[in-house]
Amino acid sequence: MAQKSAKQLAVKNSARLKQTHLITLVIHALFLLLAFTFRRSLRLTPYLTLCAPALGLEYWLDTIARPRYDEAGNLKRAGEDLDAPGLTEFFWDIIYWTWINLIAVVAFGNRGWWLYLVVPIYATYAAVTTASGLKGMLGGMAGAGGEGDGSVQAQSKRQQKMEKRGGQKMQYR
Incomplete structure (x- = not known):
């Protein structure tokens, strides 16, 4: 059974790699064709700089x-x-x-390279919201000190009624 699973994985990997290489070839060929013929304004420096990591990762995969x-x-x-x-x-x-991004550059020209900024902007946004969420969560824990810290804790209406009647008082630790 293990050999059957390995054969299925091998067939699936081969098909996906073939598809990936074909798509990459078509997109890069289209970009280079437009860069050297119709749209001479397309710059190659951002292309080489920003596409090299993806090509390296594709080779690694x-x-x-x-x-x-x-x-x-x-x-x-x-x-x-x-x-x-x-x-x-x-x-x-x-x-x-x-x-x-390459499709955006082919469609909109060199302005399409700015689309790469979406990733670091989103990463910064996610980090800030996560950090502020942690700060709010930990900030609530800082106010729950001992009895001698002078902090006043809010009571629910039920707790207030119980204390008015002289019933059981809540003890805070």
């Missing part, structure tokens, strides 16, 4: 996920799963985002 066969054609190693969560998923996000 190909290296770890490509199935290996021996001389007789038997499966030697199926390769890593390309649908694995975590770092592999992050690599795919970078590749997909690069494709989206």
Whole structure:
């Protein structure tokens, strides 16, 4: 059974890598064709700088996920799963985002490179909101000190009624 699973993974990896390389080839060829013929205003410096990481990651994914066969054609190693969560998923996000940016540059010109700023802006936003949420959560814990700290704690209406009747008083620790 394990061999069947490995063969399925090898077939799936091969198909996905082939599809990925084909899409990458078409998008980059379209960009380069437009850069050297119709739109000479497309700059190559941002292209080389911003697409190099995605091309490197695509090469890395190909290296770890490509199935290996021996001389007789038997499966030697199926390769890593390309649908694995975590770092592999992050690599795919970078590749997909690069494709989206290249299509934006082809469609809108050099202004499309600004789309790359969405990722750090969103990362900054997520970090700030997470930090402020933690600060608010931890800030509430700081006010709940001992009896001698002079802090007044709000009571619910039920607690206030109980104390008026002379019933059980709440003790705060």
